[in-house]
Amino acid sequence: MALNNINYDPKTTATNLANSYVAGSQSMIDSRSKVATATKTALTTLSSAMGAFQSTLSSLSLGSKTMSANAATFSSAVGTATATSAAIAGTYSFYVEQLATAGQISYGGLSDTTAAGSGNLSVMLADGSSFQVSLTTADNNMDGTLSPKEIAAAINVAASNNSRITASTMNINGATTLVLTSNLTGAANGASLDTGGVTNAALKAALDDANNQKQVVAAQDAVVWLGAKTTGTQITQASNVFSVIDGVTMTFTKAQAANEAPVTLTVAADSAATNANVQSFVDAYNKMLTTLDGVTDVGDPGKGVGAAVFASDSGLGALRNRLLGTLRTAIGGQTLVNYGISAKRDGTLALDTVKLGKAIAANPTGLDGLFGKASLSNSSGVLGALDKLMGQWTNSASGQLATRKSSVDKEQITLADRQAKVQAQFQNAYNRYLVQFTNLQTLQSKMNNTSSLFTALFSSNNSSS
Template sequence: MATVSSTGLGSGLDVSSIVNQLVALERQPITQLQTAAKGIQTKISAYGQITSLTNTLRDASAKLAGSSLWQQSSASSDSTALKVSGSGSAAAGSYTVSVQQLARAHSLASPAQASAEAVMGSGQLALTVGGSTTTLSFSEADTTLADIRDAINASAAGVSAAIVSDVNGARLTLTSRQSGLAQAMTLSATDLSGGAASGPFASLGYPGGMVETQAAANARATVNGLAVESASNQLDGAIPGLSLNLQAVTSTPAEISVSSDSSSQKAAVQAFADAYNALNNYLRTQTRYDDSTSTAGTLQGDSTAVGVLSRMRGMLRESSSASARFGRLADLGFDVQKDGTIKLDNAKLDTALAQPAELAKLFGASGSSGDSASQGLALRMRKLADSLTGYDGQLSARSDGLRSRLNRNGDEQDRLETRVSQIQARLLRQYQALDASMSQLNGLSSYVTQQITALNKSSSG
């Protein structure tokens, strides 16, 4: 605020003091607005901190609700013979696996021909694979070995055909596209009318002209001493939740271990509790009246802040039907204190961590549409945090409202500052004019006094 420093020109009138005091009275509404602005800014800062703490809780909740945290990890002692995958829902433990035989596809080879362009003649081939028969007709007398290969590959017979040349010539090789005993092939070579084939074409039958180069076979293994068999080298279901990829026959049993990272899981639970406690403590401090210091929190009586604290605390008491083993956070060792904070019972939590699949449900189950009771508790907390901090959430709306109030306050201060400046200038002009008038009157008074004195002296003389 500008101050006036001019003094009376001779009247003795303290113009600056008078104007400054009058202007100070006019500035009182501005001072009140400045005090109010500081209070609003303090609330905006408080809501910024609440939003930050809520986002931290949101992230901690999202981690607990995520499936990756609770997935089991698996390892094989002999990855060259046996690989393991898909261990998310497998029960923790150790398994002994021995591989006696790998699954194989059926392979056949025809008698040698001069070349891939050797003429085989006309006829029909009936290929039976896995109980399904595909019949191919070759009506041209000049059908070549390559033509037969191409026709088989273009069909849906489930057979891969190729021509391989060795020292004796070109051979048609057939391999079933899938492994296992059930995929063994048979071929019937006939003439176009279904009678016996003649010439080179007749050599394409099996059993008959073609020879077996690899017998079809199922994979055979034992898991914890129990025999298992599969048409492929991928064993699914032998160990629930695990997929065993057989790579080679084992000379000694391979050990498979399935375990969960309980230390990371426990750290995630602790991070959730810490994030919740930080938000609870801040909200509690900001919304209460401290009798010991006779000090009110910045947000005492603020319905939004009080409501957020109430909703967060209420969430801890909710239950979920997602898990058959756990229903509430209290079942995991969450002990809610009088001040609303969480204290973890580590012994109880360690016991619960032995069942990661159930914890995954309790925390992260998506549940049924419209049935919040079937949803995971951490998922619900994450959704609540999202709803509070989102574009149109309570925290965002409250912060926006406070910023609007602060802007209006600033506009009003600017308006009043302009008004006070105008009043100050007007008062200065008025009191300077008064000062000048009083100075003239003082001069006239002095002159009159001098004249009277002179007259008195003249009369007495």
């Protein structure tokens, strides 16, 4: 009978045996790779959360920004105003006589075929300064002529312009007009052209012709009165942005009519903005803490929830405790709790705006003193302490996160090397087993053929007898 009771595929058998041969090493690599990947993902999540929290701390410390906020509003639409926490509450009267404007002058009657090489053109500013414009090199397309657009381009790129004047061209009634616009407002920034150095007679005549010159917008200073017009104090300056009141910036956008009464500027505490500032801190802290709790969660075996990768990490446990300790810091005898910011059972914060408002009313400067600033040049209060604590983890060179990421990267490189070695071991074992079982299959086939021959022979003899 045929020896066909054993059926197998050499490739499948070789693969299974080779897998079995490296199973122990592969299992170890898979297990460590899984932990390394989970660790790196958790570190990236932590880095993002801590970075976002630090960004909020910084945004609450920018420039003169403080947690407590003031608002400045006009009684009618003459402009806008902002107030820092340094502004003193009160009311002020202003009359806006005129706004500062940027001068604009146009020059018409220019030809598009002025001969190139026309000397120098001077741009004169009302403050007595000037700068030279070379027309000799202004022929950009090298066609031998000088167009108004090329003159405008030469003015804009002049070395001494320093972006004080912008030149452009307009097409008015089929004729090209050169337009000069001051980039700064104020009477001292008006501009005009001096053609004393222009050698082309036609161009010089066109620019000097008073009929071709139009004052589109006269350059002028802003004139604002503190109090009523004529009886108050006149303030004249080149800009429409005024900072005559400590902590208040006013930007005027509309002049008043001659018979209008002065407008009233009111500076007062802005409780809504203050609440929003404190709430943004609370929200940012809670979001960061929730992420921290997520990567250190101990899990719940009873519910089939496994522990997070940093469940037993003492460093992150210490960080959480230091965060809570920082929030309890007393500055000037006050803590966050005094201003309505308290920790819930899970460690996240909650804000009581009513308590916050009462605390600010009782101690207007206490909130800013407690929170302080989070900046390299001015680190203080709760914001500064939290930013410093976060920096110990987020610093790109020496922070805990960078150190841990580096360690994980090295681990993954090591595992990749080991994986390559295991793969080589698998391939060698596979090749060896494939040869062995291919030979065995060939031998089995030969034996089956021999068995079939004997079976046929003996069957034939039995039939003859």
